[in-house]
Amino acid sequence: GGETGGPCPSGDSWIFRNSEQEWTRLPDCASPRTYSSMALLPEVNGQKRIVLYGGIEKNRQVIQAESPADTVVVLDPDSMTWTTRITTASGSFPAKRASAAMAPSSSGLYLFGGINTETNALQNDIWFLAGNSTSADQAAAGECVPIFTNFLLVHGLLMFFGWGVFLVWGTFIARYFSSSGTTWFLLHRIFQVSGLVLSFLGFVLGIVSVQFDHFKFAHGAIGIIVMLLGISQPFNALARPHRPSEGEKTPLKRRIWELFHHNIGRVAVALALINISLGVFLALAHMAVWALWFVYLIVVILVFVFFELLKIPVVHEKMAAILPMKTKEYPVSNEQKMENVAKADESQQGEK
Known part of the structure; x- marks a missing residue:
């Protein structure tokens, strides 16, 4: 146990040989x-x-319930295994406490003081x-805590699925399939909304569960920047100028909007992936x-x-010759279409 840079309190135990x-x-x-x-x-x-025995099990990060007052955990240092044992009392059990003094005697253990x-x-009992x-092994056995779950873990999972899955692949769809009908836009919107909802919940849990100034660290500072950029995107989308009709020139407002909307999204996703990587290290996650x-x-x-x-057209053509890919028709901007029409008119006038 104890306090770590990751889950706090921690539930790991170690033995030094x-x-x-x-x-x-x-x-x-x-x-x-x-x-x-x-x-x-x-x-x-x-x-x-x-x-x-005892200790502080409850804080803003913890989800699981506290252990009962009649329970102690016993270590066998030879087999390096823990077991939970249930104690008995002639009257009441000691009040749950932390930082108590515990000392062995020839027939058991003395417990003094601590913080309720x-x-x-402060306790003085x-x-x-x-x-x-031997009697410890013969005492009734309780259940070990199988999984340690806290809000920090939930924060990480929500951020992974929000930014690492939905928002990443929603950006991917918009970047590479926007010229393929209208289905891409529906998928893009579903992915982005789902990702923002999950990541916002994760953001709230991250702030609530951390017991110190979270934003003094790179992970927290990058996190708030990423969330502000992410939350701005739906509002940005609401102000989206209409796409020009076939053959019309793209208005300046539309071009400015595309510049901001596209690049804000890309920067947010890139920073989010970097921040998730920092989070994996900060959480002291398992190597797996x-x-x-x-x-x-x-x-x-x-x-x-x-x-x-x-x-890149050249690369696409070379890949199409190797892989079973359909020849791609690259989208032509409205400005290019207008320029092509103008050239065709000039050509026809020259022939006349």
């Missing part, structure tokens, strides 16, 4: 917490068991947990998550590069 001078991560079991107490139970036949996690009041390494994200990011970049190259 002095003989190998190496840290080894243990399987997860106890709920994430900070300021917990640990002590070694009396040994029986050289068998060791370590008790983890419900009232934040003393409790005794009777038992040893890092690998999956960066493989996906490379695929996205390669797809965009490939289709960007296909917009």
Whole structure:
């Protein structure tokens, strides 16, 4: 447990083997917490068991419920496994607390003081947990926390699907399929709206769950810039000048609008992909998550590069000769169409 640059509190546990001078991560079991107490139970036949008790389990990031007051978590350092054990009491159980002093004796563990996690009041009471390494194994077993879920994780997932999936591929559709009928526009709008809704929810969770000045860090600063750019796009679209009819010259307002709308969207998506990469590092994600994200990011970049190259007529023609591709008719702007019509008129007048 403890506080980290990623999930806070964290739920990971590690053991340091002095003989190998190496840290080894243990399987997860106890709920994430900070300021917990640990002590070694009396040994029986050289068998060791370590008790983890209390701590602060609840803050703005946490989703799962707190562990019951009658529960402790026991570590077997030989097998490097945790188990949850249910204790008994002659009367009431100790108030849930953090930063308590815990000390072993010949017949159990003493617990003193700490901070009440419900009232934040300082405690001055003393409790005794009777038992040893054998009785700990014989106590009723509880359930480990299988998955540690917090708002920071949900924030990351929403941002991935919002910016990393919907908004990326919505931009892709608009960039490379805008000359293919009208279906592209419907898909573009569905992808962009879905992506913005998901990313806005993720943005809110990111602000709510982080317990310090989020925007002093690059990830937070880039995040707010990306969201402002993203949120501006629907309003930008509402002010969209109508596309000119066939043969008409594109008005200056339309050209200015296209310049801003297209490039704001591209800059926002590029910054979002960079920021998701920063977020993966800040969250101290598992190596498999890092690998999956960066493989996906490379695929996205390669797809965009490939289709960007296909917009070059020479490249498209060469690729069409290799791959089973249809010959592409490149869209002609209204200005080019008008120029072609003018040239055709001049040619006809010259023949006369």
